[in-house]
Amino acid sequence: MTDILLIAMAMTLLYLSIANRLYTYLRILVLQGFIIFGTTYLTLTEVNTLNLILILIETIGFKAIAVPWFMNYIIKRNKITREAEPYLPNFISLIIVTLIIVATIILSVSINDHNLDKTYFVVAVSTLFTGLYLIVSRKKIITHVIGYLVIENGVFVLSLAVGNEMPMLVNLGIMLDIFASVLILGVFFNKIGDVIKDPDVDLLRNLKD
């Protein structure tokens, strides 16, 4: 069951690479939040109940509901155009993301560690690199933020791989999630939206040499 969820997670990455509208990205984020919720529930069987509840609330409340809702609110309020405006054609993006996944699978073959379920590793690392790819290949600031959230989801999956032995690390991951999202979204993205409408990275090109 965990494998099915994780593979679904990897499939959302392919969909991310070809998505064109911002709302599609948000829906994928919601879906990823639910997938992570399910995976967490199935994986962390040895964590004490209170901690597990905290983690589950974070995944569903924060990742799947609060953050996408807030992004939706920002898009509406600042009247951001709903195109993602990639630098590269979707077809090439699809190939690149596929290559990322294939490369992590090849990397995982070379791991000689029977303690680890390799599916977690493959899904987590490919999500991480897909997030980085989204950041460099999209023009809008809001898609950069979405790319960052995808990276965080990937990292969260990775933290589940060691979650049973060291639940502290999962909690740290949650802290990272909340800290970075609140800092990036709440404070600065709001501010940027107030100063420039329809924020585009081209407007942030004054500081250079």
Next chain:
Amino acid sequence: MISVFLIGTLLISCGLFFNRSKVFNYLLIVAFIALLLGMSIYGFLNPGFTQLRYFKVDSLGLLMLMAIGIVSIPAFYHGYRYIATHNETPHSRGLFFAAMVLLISACSMAYISNHIAVTWIFVEITTLSASALIYHHRNIRALEGVWKYVFLCAISITFIYVGILFLSLSFKQAGINDLSFEVLYQHSDKLNPFWLKLSFLFIFTGFTAKLGLVPMYTAGIDAKDKAPSPAGALLASVLMNVGFVGIYRIYAVVAQTPIKAWANTVIIIAALLTIFVAAVYMTRIKNIKRLFAYSGIEHMGLVMLGLATGGIGVYAAILHIILHTFAKSSLFFQYNSIYRIYQSKSVYDLGNYFKYYKAGAIVVLIGFFSATAMPPSGLFVSEFLIFQSLFESHHTAILLFVLLLLTLIIFGFGTNVFKLLFLPSLTIDEEKVVKISARESFSQYVLLALSIYLAYNPPSFLVLLIQDAVKLVQ
């Protein structure tokens, strides 16, 4: 002591944030400085004490604590001057000092934490407080600087976190589940080399955002450019030391294992690229504050070269980063008065600094000698030792390449600094030039003198502390 420090810091920064009275504000800052110095002295008198389980003042942490204690006094003084000359509202003054107190204490805690996850948490707090300082002026340029800084630091923090996860995978096999550095040093031979490699790569990349190395140095440059100069001085000195301490501690784990040679190669590549980038930019940029910032990343490249070549190089690297803390922060403090005289950062508008502010001009001149490591500056000694270790470890080709790049850097830095000092400015309106008292340069003289004194006549306790810190990686 550490719990007193943590609670005291929290209370002081809350007090600064909510309080509107000026006198009370400055009293709080004096209290904070006393607390910070008190902690360094306590650490000095009780070497190697552990408190609250996660904090241990070892030699490296103590060295950095003393450096931050010394730099924070002029930083607050110049912060006070900065706020006074800008007629800030009580609210923005309170926020400025509260963020500064938080930044300094988060840096000190990151130096002495004994647990990689605790270091990571304090690195997060430095990002938060630094971003409040960078966005002090609330204009679009500052917003751009802070956005880039926050975004890049968020990614770098995520990288460090991924590195920690890989590290925990690497000792799942060894059957340990404690992430403190001491346990890691003791059991480094049992760690799985594959995960350790991945972990080192991610943690190293993550910390480069703070340290200012390729690949993540960019945001730091914009941040130092846009932050008010007292804050810029902190970002360019003590915050870079946070990155150094982080990398040093994880390198100390790797150094006990067979993958040390591989890690050295990674560090050398990053360091060479950093010096190369600094050389390319320093020969062509015309913004004096960014010039200082790029000079900082050049020095970090040299420090990392020293660390990777080993031998006397590690000693030199630690000495170099301490001396650099004093020299570079004094240049940034001085920048504030440059801006007040010319109202511009561009080298084209600057000139004849000797005529308008003699005391400051001498600071810039000595600071220039220090930043380019020419004798009689203190950094000459440590840089010479780094080159010696490169030569002794048969890295002659690297040495020649670095020397060539350094020549370019001295050329680029020199052209701009000498233009500022000696050539006439074309745009300045002599009627409007403000008179600045020589008192405001006093702290810079002290810092520069300290950087020279410590290099040529190091007190025996400093040598012992550095030697003890070197033992971690050898």
